[in-house]
Amino acid sequence: MAAVILDVTIRRKAYPGAREPVLADLSFRLGENEIVAVVGPSGCGKTTLLRLIADLDQGYEGKILWPGQKGRPRLGFVFQEPRLLPWRTVWENLALVLPPGQEGAAEALLRRLGLWAACNAYPNQISLGMARRVAIARAFAIAPALVLLDEPFASLDAGNAELARAVLREAWEARPTAALLVTHDLTDAAALADRVLMLAGHPSHISADIIIPSHKRRGDRETIQTVAAHLRECQEKGAISAS
Amino acid sequence: MAWLAASPLLPPASRVVQAMLQLAWHGDLLANLGITLLRVAGAFSLAMVVGAAMGLALGVSRRLDLAFDSWLTVLLNLPALVSIMLMYVWFGLNEPTAIIAVALNKLPSTAVTLREGARTLDRGLLEMARCYRMGRWAVLRHVVLPQLTPYFFAAARSGLAIIWKIVLVVELLGRSNGVGFAIEQYFQLFDVTDILAYTLAFILVVQAIEWGVWQPMEHWVNRWRR
Numbered sequence: 392m393a394a395v396i397l398d399v400t401i402r403r404k405a406y407p408g409a410r411e412p413v414l415a416d417l418s419f420r421l422g423e424n425e426i427v428a429v430v431g432p433s434g435c436g437k438t439t440l441l442r443l444i445a446d447l448d449q450g451y452e453g454k455i456l457w458p459g460q461k462g463r464p465r466l467g468f469v470f471q472e473p474r475l476l477p478w479r480t481v482w483e484n485l486a487l488v489l490p491p492g493q494e495g496a497a498e499a500l501l502r503r504l505g506l507w508a509a510c511n512a513y514p515n516q517i518s519l520g521m522a523r524r525v526a527i528a529r530a531f532a533i534a535p536a537l538v539l540l541d542e543p544f545a546s547l548d549a550g551n552a553e554l555a556r557a558v559l560r561e562a563w564e565a566r567p568t569a570a571l572l573v574t575h576d577l578t579d580a581a582a583l584a585d586r587v588l589m590l591a592g593h594p595s596h597i598s599a600d601i602i603i604p605s606h607k608r609r610g611d612r613e614t615i616q617t618v619a620a621h622l623r624e625c626q627e628k629g630a631i632s633a634s
Numbered sequence: 635m636a637w638l639a640a641s642p643l644l645p646p647a648s649r650v651v652q653a654m655l656q657l658a659w660h661g662d663l664l665a666n667l668g669i670t671l672l673r674v675a676g677a678f679s680l681a682m683v684v685g686a687a688m689g690l691a692l693g694v695s696r697r698l699d700l701a702f703d704s705w706l707t708v709l710l711n712l713p714a715l716v717s718i719m720l721m722y723v724w725f726g727l728n729e730p731t732a733i734i735a736v737a738l739n740k741l742p743s744t745a746v747t748l749r750e751g752a753r754t755l756d757r758g759l760l761e762m763a764r765c766y767r768m769g770r771w772a773v774l775r776h777v778v779l780p781q782l783t784p785y786f787f788a789a790a791r792s793g794l795a796i797i798w799k800i801v802l803v804v805e806l807l808g809r810s811n812g813v814g815f816a817i818e819q820y821f822q823l824f825d826v827t828d829i830l831a832y833t834l835a836f837i838l839v840v841q842a843i844e845w846g847v848w849q850p851m852e853h854w855v856n857r858w859r860r
Contacts, residue, residue: 447764468765472758487772488766515859533766
């Protein structure tokens, strides 16, 4: 495995007023340029996990470390909703969060992702599918050390979801970076990830840590189906394996 | 009725317009209007900037809101006449006092309106801004203020109307120029025509501000809405 950039240990995370914690005894590491999918049923604390990593929630017991980096590095976050500023154009939405000197690269990325034609449009003038793709582009445009994606394809129709997946792969190829993809869909995990973490139980912990063999990663439709079927088996068994 | 209609106490509109033009060309209507407008502008800016900042702080921080809520109620219900007289007594009959006294009457209602706005701020966008490390100033300018514009315009419109009325009282009580001062002179003479002429002039100016400033500004600020 490449150099570790993120080391997560969560002993316990509970929301105030809740009887049981959402997450407990959960730990994993993330390597440089590694795409890890976090899969689990809805309500199992996947979004909570991303919020802890992004420092949007500090109320937990445990440690989130960034080895080899000065503090928390730059993070791109693709939220469940696009969360673009409706009163700024697509380009302004990107420009406002870019580190200095990244404008040229951001423009190139938008062009490559087929979003440049919409750069002067306001978010409510484009479709939800396109807004999602812009949000993905924004996360990669800031040259982050890690991109967090929270169900980026939820509530998109099949065509738009396919397009968004293609944009995600393309963005990752243009700017390789570590990524943590939260999803309930095993096909998404099979299509995009190097490694899959399965969350299960109450409170949630990691029930399986599966490395997808390198020749089966991001393959064609058939390969994706095979990998997804394998993941489904693992999920059903709930067994810890490292195939 | 017939007596009232025929008397100089209820002049016809044509006479009022004529008097207004007359006062504008040969009298000191323009000078008085100008000085009053400057006071209005000063008091308005002060009330909007300070009131908006206060409202934002109160809307965002629950602690501040609890601490200052009752003070806001006091200020909101303090009669304009009382605050103006107290200010004049405490700080003297001078220009800054006059302007602050007027602003004090608008400030609490601006704060209350903007507080409501600040309570409705979109948490999702604020999280996004934090995650992407936007600076404080950028967050205020690009994330917070655009969400507050409807509240800001509501406060500005009602504010301008209230402020120019209170400026006249301040002028009547303690200034030797401006529209309020002029109207008091005409009141001594029971000169209803000239009082109405001044009133008409000011209403025209406010209408011009509505068409020339607020509406184009609102249009520009809302250009992103479909």
